Amino acid sequence: xxxxxxxxxxxxxxxxxxxxxxxxxxxxxxxxxxxxxxxxxxxxxxxxxxxxxxxxxxxxxxxxxxxxxxxxxxxxxxxxxxxxxxxxxxxxxxxxxxxxxxxxxxxxxxxxxxxxxxxxxxxxxxxxxxxxxxxxxxxxxxxxxxxxxxxxxxxxxxxxxxxxxxxxxxxxxxxxxxxxxxxxxxxxxxxxxxxxxxxxxxxxxxxxxxxxxxxxxxxxxxxxxxxxxxxxxxxxxxxxxxxxxxxxxxxxxxxxxxxxxxxxxxxxxxxxxxxxxxxxxxxxxxxxxxxxxxxxxxxxxxxxxxxxxxxxxxxxxxxxxxxxxxxxxxxxxxxxxxxxxxxxxxxxxxxxxxxxxxxxxxxxxxxxxxxxxxxxxxxxxxxxxxxxxxxxxxxxxxxxxxxxxxxxxxxxxxxxxxxxxxxxxxxxxxxxxxxxxxxxxxxxxxxxxxxxxxxxxxxxxxxxxx
Amino acid sequence: xxxxxxxxxxxxxxxxxxxxxxxxxxxxxxxxxxxxxxxxxxxxxxxxxxxxxxxxxxxxxxxxxxxxxxxxxxxxxxxxxxxxxxxxxxxxxxxxxxxxxxxxxxxxxxxxxxxxxxxxxxxxxxxxxxxxxxxxxxxxxxxxxxxxxxxxxxxxxxxxxxxxxxxx
Numbered sequence: 001x002x003x004x005x006x007x008x009x010x011x012x013x014x015x016x017x018x019x020x021x022x023x024x025x026x027x028x029x030x031x032x033x034x035x036x037x038x039x040x041x042x043x044x045x046x047x048x049x050x051x052x053x054x055x056x057x058x059x060x061x062x063x064x065x066x067x068x069x070x071x072x073x074x075x076x077x078x079x080x081x082x083x084x085x086x087x088x089x090x091x092x093x094x095x096x097x098x099x100x101x102x103x104x105x106x107x108x109x110x111x112x113x114x115x116x117x118x119x120x121x122x123x124x125x126x127x128x129x130x131x132x133x134x135x136x137x138x139x140x141x142x143x144x145x146x147x148x149x150x151x152x153x154x155x156x157x158x159x160x161x162x163x164x165x166x167x168x169x170x171x172x173x174x175x176x177x178x179x180x181x182x183x184x185x186x187x188x189x190x191x192x193x194x195x196x197x198x199x200x201x202x203x204x205x206x207x208x209x210x211x212x213x214x215x216x217x218x219x220x221x222x223x224x225x226x227x228x229x230x231x232x233x234x235x236x237x238x239x240x241x242x243x244x245x246x247x248x249x250x251x252x253x254x255x256x257x258x259x260x261x262x263x264x265x266x267x268x269x270x271x272x273x274x275x276x277x278x279x280x281x282x283x284x285x286x287x288x289x290x291x292x293x294x295x296x297x298x299x300x301x302x303x304x305x306x307x308x309x310x311x312x313x314x315x316x317x318x319x320x321x322x323x324x325x326x327x328x329x330x331x332x333x334x335x336x337x338x339x340x341x342x343x344x345x346x347x348x349x350x351x352x353x354x355x356x357x358x359x360x361x362x363x364x365x366x367x368x369x370x371x372x373x374x375x376x377x378x379x380x381x382x383x384x385x386x387x388x389x390x391x392x393x394x395x396x397x398x399x400x401x402x403x404x405x406x407x408x409x410x411x412x413x414x415x416x417x418x419x420x421x422x423x424x425x426x427x428x429x430x431x432x433x434x435x436x437x438x439x440x441x442x443x444x445x446x447x448x449x450x451x452x453x454x455x456x457x458x459x460x461x462x463x464x465x466x
Numbered sequence: 467x468x469x470x471x472x473x474x475x476x477x478x479x480x481x482x483x484x485x486x487x488x489x490x491x492x493x494x495x496x497x498x499x500x501x502x503x504x505x506x507x508x509x510x511x512x513x514x515x516x517x518x519x520x521x522x523x524x525x526x527x528x529x530x531x532x533x534x535x536x537x538x539x540x541x542x543x544x545x546x547x548x549x550x551x552x553x554x555x556x557x558x559x560x561x562x563x564x565x566x567x568x569x570x571x572x573x574x575x576x577x578x579x580x581x582x583x584x585x586x587x588x589x590x591x592x593x594x595x596x597x598x599x600x601x602x603x604x605x606x607x608x609x610x611x612x613x614x615x616x617x618x619x620x621x622x623x624x625x626x627x628x629x630x631x632x633x634x
Contacts, residue, residue: 137500140507143556150552157559169562170555234486240496379496382489387482394475458475 007191011198014190015205018183021076022049023096024083029284030277032090038099040216041092044281046209047257051288051336052076054182058339061165062346068163069189123229130237131208134246138200145248148196151176152249156184157194165343175349177340179291180251200249207246210257211236214449217264220273221456231459235452238382241441242448251293252442256449258288259299262333263410263450266307266326270403272316279329286333291340294352295421299446302417304330306409313405357426367422367436371415374440381441381448388454395457407454414447523550526617527557530588533612533620536560539582541575543568543598544590544618554588568592572601579625586612587621 022045029048030036036044057072065071087093106114107128110121143153151172158170159181167174184199191198211232218228236242245253262285268274269282286303289296307326311319344351375385388411398404421443427435534540539562544551555563564582566575578584587609589602602621604611609621 133497133501133504136504136508140504146549146552149556154552154556154559157556161560169560172555237490237493238486239489240493243493243497378489378492382493383482383486390478390482394478458479 007195007198010191011187011201014187015202017073017076017190018049018053018186019045020049020080021052021073022046023087024076024080025049025052025284026281027083027087027090027092028079029280034277035275036277037216038092038095039103039212042096042099043209043213043216044261046205047254047261047288048281048284050179050183050206050254051258051284051291053186054179055291055336055339057182057186058165058178058343061159062339062343064164066163067159067185067189072186072189117226120226120229123226123233127211127229127233127236130243131204131211131246134207134243135201135204138204138247139197141200141247142196143200143249145250147251148249152180152251153184153196153199155181156188156199156249159185160188160194167347173294173354174347175344175351176294177251177291177296177337179288180249180254184249196249200247203249203253204246206253206257207242210253210260210449213257213260213264214452217260217268217453218456220268221453222460223456224461227459231452231455234387234455235384235449238384239378239380241380241445245442245445250442252445255289255292255296255299255446258285258292258296259303259446260449261285262289262300263303263447264453266303266329267403267406267453270307270310270406279325283329283332284336286330287336288333290333290337293446294355295443295446297334297337298417298421299414300330300333302413303410306406306413309409310403310406313400314403354426355421356424359424361423362429363425363427363432364419364423366432368419370433370436371419371422371440374436374444375415381444384448384452385444388451391454391457395454398457404454404457407451407457410447411451411454414451418443523553523617524557527554529613530554530620531558531561534558534561534586534588538562538586539564539584540586540588541566541578541582541584541623542588542590543570543575543592543594544588545592548591550590550617554590568594568598572597575601579623583625585623585625587623589618589621591617 019042023041025048026041026044030041053072053076056075057067060067060071084093087096102114106116107124110116110128111124112121116124143149154170154172155167155178158167159165159178165178165182183202187199187202188194214235215228215232218231219225223231245256262282265274265278265282265285269278286300289300304326308323311323311326316322374380375389392399392404392408392411395404399408418440422432422436422440425432425435537560540558541564542551542554543566544554545568551563551565562582564578564584566578575587579587587602594602600606602609602611602619609623611619611621613620
């Protein structure tokens with residue numbers, strides 16, 4: 001009992017340092033006049049902390065410095081201490097503490113103190129129960145899902161045992177980015193061993209962060225609290241895919257987090273509603289996407305392309321400089337993922353040969369059919385994708401006359417990219433449907449929350465005339 | 467917005483909510499077995515296996531880990547379809563795994579042993595061809611059987627005895 005308690009404390013310290021590092025980066029990246037809310041800053045802290053710490057571990061691994069808590073976490077004090085001082089001076093730190101306390105209180109009392117209506121209480125209860133289930137399901141079982149054992153968890157075990165980025169004794173898509181394996185390694189170092197269930201608790205935290213971020217974006221898109229809560233629950237509990245990724249150690253949920261953060265902020269930015277400092281966060285999240293998964297970089301390109309096409313079509317004031325800024329954000333993301341590309345190049349690993357072959361037109365046709373089926377297949381995402389597409393259709397003329405176009409291009413571009421990915425994969429005719437079935441839910445998951453921002457369109461109150 | 471389109475919108479939103487509530491029922495049914503399993507898992511001393519059937523497999527892997535030293539390389543002869551190679555590779559790491567299909571020729575086995583310096587052969591749950599069965603006979607003295615219980619068998623190989631240059 002005491003051992004378990006101590007382990008839990010050590011894990012909490014590990015997760016806490018990730019948030020602390022991320023918070024330091026958020027404070028240093030955002031200008032003083034940034035209007036992000038406390039909840040948003042805390043949500044961004046998770047993703048930026050994961051990004052900063054894992055990239056630092058990559059650097060240490062490359063320099064052959066043994067991975068240890070001291071070498072990984074201690075240097076960040078140089079950044080965390082001034083950042084906390086700065087946050088205190090800006091009045092953010094007390095606000096963050098109050099928000100964290102209020103959030104905990106709201107969840108524990110089911111919103112009684114915060115004036116929640118009965119329906120809001122039901123929504124919050126369902127959200128909380130599902131999150132508790134995910135946390136228990138993650139924290140009570142060792143690795144069992146395929147990619148946990150075959151890729152991400154295996155690499156984490158290798159890194160932990162070698163105290164470095166040593167892939168010499170395994171061949172498991174070695175060119176895949178290592179954000180998740182390094183984060184698991186970091187948590188193993190905190191708990192003092194390869195403890196799969198405790199390491200997996202990273203994922204319910206990531207999932208909760210995704211939901212909080214999604215909720216915050218909906219609130220920024222003028223949705224009332226009850227409606228924002230309802231749509232967040234609609235995203236979370238629709239089909240089994242999203243919830244399942246809350247308790248398995250796959251890299252897909254991390255990629256989903258970064259994609260949502262970058263796409264949500266870009267959408268707000270295209271509406272001229274993004275708080276100051278958004279560009280820096282978008283840049284980091286583009287880097288995080290490319291550093292989470294092999295598919296991350298194509299997703300960055302689609303995101304940038306959707307934003308550029310929207311600007312070209314709508315031609316807002318100073319659209320030329322805006323396009324330049326979007327391109328800079330994408331390039332910044334590429335720059336952040338550059339160390340891993342160089343690492344792969346340095347070791348001479350072949351990249352993507354198992355995913356990219358030629359162009360097979362019959363697979364394009366068959367893949368398109370299978371993707372369409374996946375969009376309406378209840379066990380994958382329930383009603384989510386039909387609802388997203390319906391919301392875009394219902395937005396009518398706004399689709400071509402407002403930044404809603406960005407969301408439409410995001411949905412269309414990503415679905416087209418998924419189909420294209422299936423058209424270029426080298427598989428046999430017999431294996432192709434199995435390959436699609438094994439990957440399509442995850443490919444759709446990466447962009448599901450970002451595309452689900454379209455659900456706000458028919459539900460937001462109409463703009464008041466001046 | 468015209469009243470007709472407003473009505474249509476309300477109808478669509480209400481329909482979506484109704485269908486979603488039905489879907490929530492399906493989701494609860496889908497995860498119900500896992501929810502029922504949680505209290506037992508919570509009561510048990512610590513984190514345990516996700517599926518009861520893993521007990522036998524896990525104990526076999528633990529026995530393998532006792533037999534094969536951590537620095538060794540082993541050849542796993544198993545078909546991909548069993549899906550066991552990932553679990554075996556994970557549990558036995560840092561032992562290096564070289565996977566070989568049971569349909570592979572014995573020549574390839576010898577080449578792999580020589581190339582990677584493999585000192586162990588683990589035969590998984592797949593049906594072996596007669597040539598493999600012949601090679602693995604203890605009387606032949608090529609491979610020394612170590613562990614005959616569990617999911618499959620384990621043999622020790624001696625790469626030094628194989629002088630390479632095999633041709634079919």
